[in-house]
Amino acid sequence: MKPSLVTNAIATQIARRAFLGRGVSGLGLLALNQLLAANSNKGPTGADKWRGVVQPLHFPQKAKRVIFLYQAGGPSHLETFDSKPKLAAMHGKGMPESFTKGEQIAQLQGKPLICYGPQWGFKKFGKSGQEICELFPEMGSVADDICIVRSMWGEQINHDPAHTLMNTGAIQAGRPSMGSWLLYGLGADSEDLPGFVVLVSSGRGGQMQPIAARQWSAGLLPSKFQGVKLNSIGDPVLHIQTPAGISDALQKDSIDAINALNRAQHGVTKDPEVLTRIAQYEMAFKMQTSVPGLVDMSKEPAKVLEAYGANPGDGSYASNCLLARRLAERGVRFIQLYHRDWDHHGGVKSNIKLKAEEVDKPTAALIRDLKQRGMLDDTLIVWGGEFGRTPMSQGGDGRDHHIKGFSFMMAGGGIKGGVTHGATDDLGYAAVENPVSVHDFHATMLYLLGVDHKRLTVKFQGLDARLTGISGTVVKDILA
Numbered sequence: 020m021k022p023s024l025v026t027n028a029i030a031t032q033i034a035r036r037a038f039l040g041r042g043v044s045g046l047g048l049l050a051l052n053q054l055l056a057a058n059s060n061k062g063p064t065g066a067d068k069w070r071g072v073v074q075p076l077h078f079p080q081k082a083k084r085v086i087f088l089y090q091a092g093g094p095s096h097l098e099t100f101d102s103k104p105k106l107a108a109m110h111g112k113g114m115p116e117s118f119t120k121g122e123q124i125a126q127l128q129g130k131p132l133i134c135y136g137p138q139w140g141f142k143k144f145g146k147s148g149q150e151i152c153e154l155f156p157e158m159g160s161v162a163d164d165i166c167i168v169r170s171m172w173g174e175q176i177n178h179d180p181a182h183t184l185m186n187t188g189a190i191q192a193g194r195p196s197m198g199s200w201l202l203y204g205l206g207a208d209s210e211d212l213p214g215f216v217v218l219v220s221s222g223r224g225g226q227m228q229p230i231a232a233r234q235w236s237a238g239l240l241p242s243k244f245q246g247v248k249l250n251s252i253g254d255p256v257l258h259i260q261t262p263a264g265i266s267d268a269l270q271k272d273s274i275d276a277i278n279a280l281n282r283a284q285h286g287v288t289k290d291p292e293v294l295t296r297i298a299q300y301e302m303a304f305k306m307q308t309s310v311p312g313l314v315d316m317s318k319e320p321a322k323v324l325e326a327y328g329a330n331p332g333d334g335s336y337a338s339n340c341l342l343a344r345r346l347a348e349r350g351v352r353f354i355q356l357y358h359r360d361w362d363h364h365g366g367v368k369s370n371i372k373l374k375a376e377e378v379d380k381p382t383a384a385l386i387r388d389l390k391q392r393g394m395l396d397d398t399l400i401v402w403g404g405e406f407g408r409t410p411m412s413q414g415g416d417g418r419d420h421h422i423k424g425f426s427f428m429m430a431g432g433g434i435k436g437g438v439t440h441g442a443t444d445d446l447g448y449a450a451v452e453n454p455v456s457v458h459d460f461h462a463t464m465l466y467l468l469g470v471d472h473k474r475l476t477v478k479f480q481g482l483d484a485r486l487t488g489i490s491g492t493v494v495k496d497i498l499a
Contacts, residue, residue: 068206068207068210069202069206069207069214069243070206071202071203071204071205071206072203072204072475073204073205073469073470073474073475076469076470077469077470077471077474078466078469078470078471079469080397080467080468080469081397081399081432081433081467081468081469081498081499082397082398082399082431082432082433082464082467082468083208083352083397083398083432083468084208084347084350084351084352084353084354084397084398084399084432085198085201085352085353085354085398085399085400085401085432085464085468086343086347086354086355086356086385086398086399086400086401087197087353087354087355087356087401088340088356088358088378088382088385088400088401088402088403089185089355089356089357089358089403089404090358090361090374090378090402090403090404091178091182091228091230091357091358091359091361091404091405092178092225092226092228092359092360092361092362092363092404092405093178093181093361093362093363093404093405093406093407093408093420093421093425094361094371094374094403094404094407094408094425095363095367095371095407095408095418096169096407096408096424096425096426096443096447097137097138097407097408097410097418097447098137098138098139098152098154098367098368098371099151099152099155099371099426100150100151100152100167100169100426100428101169101424101425101426101443101447102137102141102150102152103136103137103410103443103445103446103447105445105446106134106135106136106137106410106445106446106447107136107137108136109134109136109446110134110135110136111133111134111136112133112134113131113132113133113134114132114133114134114410114411114446115446118444118446118448118449119132119411119448122423124176124409124419130413130414131413131414132411132412132413133411133412133413133414134410134411134446135409135410135411135412135416135418137152138367138368138371139152139153139154139368139371139372140152140153141153142156142159144156144159144160144162145159145160145161145162145163145437146163146437147162147163147436147437147438148162149162149163149165149167149437149438149439150439151167152375154371154372154375154379155375155379156379157379157380157382157383157384158379158382158383158428160383161383161386161387161430162437163436163437164386164390164395164430164431164436164437165386165428165429165430165434165436165437166428166429166430166434166435166436166437166438166439166440166497167426167427167428167438167439167440168426168427168428168429168439168440168441168455168460168494168497169424169426169439169440169441169442169443169450170424170440170441170442170443170450170451170452170453170454170455171403171407171424171425171426171427171441171450171454171455171456171457171460172422172423172424172425172449172450172454172455172456172457173185173405173406173422173425173456173457174190174422174457175190175405175406175422176406176420176421176422177420178228178362178405178420179231181405181406181420181422182230182231182234182405183233183234184405184457185404185405185457186234186235187234187238187486188457188458188461188485188486188487188488189488192233193233193236193238193239194238194239194484195236195237195238195239195240195244195477195484195486196215196234196235196236196237196238196245196246197353197461197464197486198215198217198235198246198352198353198355199215199235199236199237199238199240199244199245199246200240200465200475200486201214201215201352201353201465201468202214202215202244202352202353203237203240203244203475203477204465204468204470204475205352205468205469205470206352207350207351207352208350208351208352209349209350209351209352210350211349212313212346212349212350212351213246213247213351214351214352214353215235215244215245215246215247215351215352215353215355216246216247216248216249216346216351216353216354216355217235217246217247217248217249217355217356217357218248218249218339218342218343218354218355218356218357219248219356219357219358219359220334220335220336220338220339220356220357220358220359221358221359221360222335222336222358222359222360222373222374222377223360223370223373223374223377224360224363224366224369224370224371224372224373224374225359225360225361225362225363225370225373225374226360226362226363226364227359227360228359228360228362230357230359232248235248235355239477239479239484240477246353246355249314249342313342313345313346313349314331314332314342316329316331316332316338316341319331319341323341323388324341326380326384326387326388327340327341327380327381327384327385327388328380328381328384329341329381335377336356336358336377336378336381337377337380337381337384339356339358340356340381340382340384340385341381341384341385343356343385344385344388344389344392344394347389347394347398348392348394358377358378360374361374361404363408363417363418364415364417364418364419365415365416365417366416366417367408367416367417367418368416382402385400386400386430386431389431390431395430395431395432396431396432397431397432398431398432399429399430399431399432399433399434399464399467399468400429400430400431400432401427401428401429401464402427402428402429403425403426403427403428404425406420406421406422406425407421407422407424407425407426408420408421408425409421409448410446410447410448421448423443423448423449423450424443424444424447424448424449424450424451427455427460429497432467433467433498433499434467434497434498434499435497435498435499436499438497440453440455440494440496440497441453441454441455453494453496455494456490456491458487458488458490458491458492459490459491459492459493459494460494461486461487461491462487462491462492462493462494463493463494463497463498465486465487466493466498467498472485472486472487472491472493473485473487473491
């Protein structure tokens with residue numbers, strides 16, 4: 020099939036004389052693109068490589084990429100990073116009404132609220148003496164490389180809207196995810212992999228909350244900026260293997276022909292989504308070669324697999340952490356790992372132990388591995404969920420959703436190591452010292468990537484849409 024052929028549906032929209040004129044010039048451009056492809060930033064079908072709209076960068080860039088270790092379901096700060104001796108002393112006693120009166124407390128309505136102390140002890144780790152729950156000794160072993168933010172707060176108390184706020188900076192669906200904003204603003208470094216990749220894992224010890232694909236949507240941006248989810252088990256991408264009997268040359272000819280039709284359609288409609296289809300066909304063709312090599316762990320040394328606790332192909336958080344490092348090495352801009360089952364309305368003591376067994380070792384291994392390879396300095400690592408958990412219960416053994424105060428861990432990419440920023444009150448209820456909002460976190464992340472959050476905008480319905488909405492302040496105290 021020749022690239023000069025067009026469908027009747029397109030041809031009928033173009034006058035004969037205009038069609039001939041555009042067709043001849045189009046063929047010339049296609050031929051020229053084929054000749055120049057090897058020495059340009061264009062792929063085999065002539066699609067431009069997206070370089071981002073932030074040129075030049077607004078600030079000196081500290082981080083080139085982000086790995087967000089997203090603990091979906093809301094990990095309890097009281098059994099991870101926020102030691103509360105006074106809450107422990109008040110365990111089983113009534114929660115002072117001064118903390119909760121008139122507050123939004125999700126499912127804890129209409130019953131006596133009982134203080135529920137930390138279920139595990141805390142230890143000091145590293146030269147910095149950071150206090151971390153005893154269940155996370157491996158993360159404690161890198162305490163001097165990490166920053167613990169104990170004063171995060173959010174606005175949405177239920178999972179789905181809280182995910183939406185954390186991922187898009189907005190409470191309404193349809194806004195671009197943070198990975199999409201980064202790809203739009205900075206472009207992609209990888210030639211043969213998507214610039215924004217999502218991995219999902221689940222384990223033991225909590226309720227399985229669903230993760231909707233809209234959490235990595237491009238929203239009002241062109242869809243080429245949306246995240247690409249790789250499967251953790253089986254083929255990472257459906258139909259990634261070339262069909263039997265189809266050669267690479269034949270497949271490339273087919274893609275060239277399809278993209279020629281798409282260009283002809285774009286010439287008529289000027290629809291940017293047509294250009295997205297062109298880019299997606301080209302990327303899919305490249306991924307047929309790059310993705311199998313990406314997920315092939317056979318050349319990883321046994322000591323690396325052991326360090327992560329990874330058994331490649333098992334779909335675990337540990338294997339996804341190792342895969343995240345490989346994606347970072349290959350230039351992927353934003354890598355997001357969702358690890359589910361952190362919703363501990365009951366059995367928090369036993370369930371948090373199970374989660375720690377899943378995430379402690381691989382999280383620390385990822386930090387050490389990147390540091391050893393000289394990549395930690397320009398890779399921002401974030402560990403946290405959509406909110407925290409309450410310091411009280413209704414007489415049971417679990418914790419409810421909580422937005423007034425929770426913890427994040429950050430490392431690398433311009434973040435100061437060995438420091439703890441902010442604090443919640445004595446009972447771990449609300450952020451009272453140096454509070455950090457979701458928009459503050461987004462503004463800080465963008466700053467480390469060299470972007471002014473107030474200037475990365477897109478016109479939408481007459482207004483400038485941005486990741487940080489109408490607020491957001493860079494948290495400079497945690498910057499190296």
